[in-house]
Amino acid sequence: MIETVNLRKEFGAKVAVDGLNLSIPSGRVTGLLGLNGAGKTTTIKILATLLRQTSGTVSVGGLDPVKQPHAVRKRINLIAGGERMVYARMTGRENLWYFGQLYDIPTKVLKPRIGQLLELVGLTHAAGTRVEQYSRGMTQRLSIARGLINDPDYLLLDEPTLGLDAPIARDLRKVVAGLAEQGKGVLLTSHYLAEVEQLCEHVYVIGDGRHLAAGSPAELMAQTGCHRTVRITVTNLSPQIEAAALAFDSRVRLAPGGVVELNHPDDLTGALTTTIIESGGALGGLEIVEPSLEDAILALSDRSLEVIA
């Protein structure tokens, strides 16, 4: 388990992380979300021992990264999509070999692992090609293989699929899910919220370094009032039909083009449709828009901005 208690990080007068309490258990993918500048990367860098917190405590599998950084580094790894993290003038295989040496991995373990990782990220054919000749996506895939070279107990993923082609990103998501199933603890930040919804059982949302909300993606959507939206197009919308629809529920809104819209925690599609038909309306279309995690994050961030303002 990775745990932080009252984690705070200041860069001079700027407070990047302000009192965060996180729990990242083994065997689960935990999400860390927020808008740009929310403090996600700073938090991950602290957990990865790259930065030291100003105050608060961090525990990685019972180890203190401040007092036992080398012991912590043996058990974690970091994959950051925004940084290259591999050597341009070395081949893919040479890069993995070199990082294997930095982790003191025995040769008989390292050699097959390099082959497995290259296969995992689809770079077996380019193992002997210098990274400077790789595309951005290939470089990122190699960086992912590097992040797995020490078979870490905890994996910190900062935008890991940034710049990846869809099939490779999909394969990486499978890998991440598989790592969690193997019992590893994974912390994930990503701008691709569908990816977070798919992978994360638990998500922390932060804004300006502060905790905004936590829960499963479904719980976050419920907490923020993000519900499914029903849009019914009425071809013969009249004042009478409008009045009936508006009387149905206080959340009903009328939109241009003869659209009656309802955003509600309960599924009232059938009842609203019946009301419209009974008042003489003719249906031209019915659309149901499911809420997304993105809506929840935006709602949380907007609230945070309102509080600051």
Place this chain on the structure above:
Amino acid sequence: MSVAWATLRRSWLVTRRAYPWSYFIGTLLLGVFTIGLAYLGLRAVAGGEISAEFRGKAGTGDYLGYIAVGAAAYMFVVHGILWTGKAMIQEQREGTMGALIVAPARRLPYLLGFSAFAFTAVAVEVAVLFGCAALFGVRLAPTGAADAVLAVAGLALAVFGMSAVLSNVMIVAGEAHIAQNSVFHAIALLSGFTFPREYLPEAFRWLGEAVPVTAAMDVIRGVFTGGTGLDPGRLAVAVALGLAYTAAGFLAMPWAERRAMERSY
């Protein structure tokens, strides 16, 4: 030591690919020009004669031999710092510093790997330089094999210590050129590579004492050009300063690395 060996191998691969032939041409030309210009200078300025004052202060009348040894030592120092001292800022520039720091490898074997490569590469350059010098009649005559080994080891330790400190300065400042070039100019002036330090004002001579390679150069001079043999006192000073710089560099390294990481966030 697998980290040191791996880093040495990595340096070899990268250098061979980055400078497939120009690096070695440059090395050859450096040796030719260093000795050639010293020879021409001696002929053009001094008419081929060495003053009694220079003989007294340098402990030798073989000016070209004096220059060859000084130039070889200077190459040793410069390349040691360029490879070892700049290693971390190169990681920062290449975007690999985070991946390096998050790995559990210690920095000592990592930097030793760079030093091993630097000293191996400079050995080739020094061999070329002395090959050129031999064409002008220079003969390298150390006072003993053990003396020579100890003198070079003292210089290597001094360079390593300076590199450890400079590495921190460079990554904290996020800039290498001012740090390295200032140091190169300062030691060229203060440490007795191309002229006897006795020509310097006393204040500059004392300033030079704070630089580990100054005492190491005195040892080199005694063994390779002065004919006075190994000076244990000056060797002890070089070793003590080299160790002190090394300790200071490694103690400050975690702080410097964190500052370097903070600058990018």
